[in-house]
Amino acid sequence: MTTPSLTTSLLRGVARKCPRCGVGGLFAGYLKRVETCPHCGESFEGVDADDGPAWLTIGLVAHIIVPLLIFLESRELLSYPAEMAVLLGATIVSSLTLLPLCKGLFLAAVWSIAAKKTG
Numbered sequence: 001m002t003t004p005s006l007t008t009s010l011l012r013g014v015a016r017k018c019p020r021c022g023v024g025g026l027f028a029g030y031l032k033r034v035e036t037c038p039h040c041g042e043s044f045e046g047v048d049a050d051d052g053p054a055w056l057t058i059g060l061v062a063h064i065i066v067p068l069l070i071f072l073e074s075r076e077l078l079s080y081p082a083e084m085a086v087l088l089g090a091t092i093v094s095s096l097t098l099l100p101l102c103k104g105l106f107l108a109a110v111w112s113i114a115a116k117k118t119g
């Protein structure tokens with residue numbers, strides 16, 4: 001099987017799929033990476049994302065929450081406790097949604113770099 005392009009691999013990673021075949025799942029749970037692809041058998045041993053996904057998630061969530069905070073503060077639509085509840089909920093939901101996508105992206109990037117080195 002040929003190695004897909006970096007863009008294809010990254011998109012497959014964001015979709016939480018194997019960066020090589022795009023069919024097998026990349027995760028055994030919410031964030032636990034599989035050792036090998038259940039479809040093509042590609043090994044992901046040594047492919048780790050470390051803290052990259054957490055940093056990217058923090059950066060993306062900040063770009064969602066800060067404009068929301070500015071919007072809510074400028075319009076004065078809600079009371080302070082209600083505003084905090086909305087912001088806390090949005091922070092939790094966006095963080096939990098984006099973290100596995102960012103981890104898939106980083107795993108695919110690391111896998112793609114390693115695949116290029118080995119051919």
Ligand SMILES: [Zn+2]
Pocket residue numbers: 018019020021022023024037038039040041042
């Ligand atoms: Zn695969």
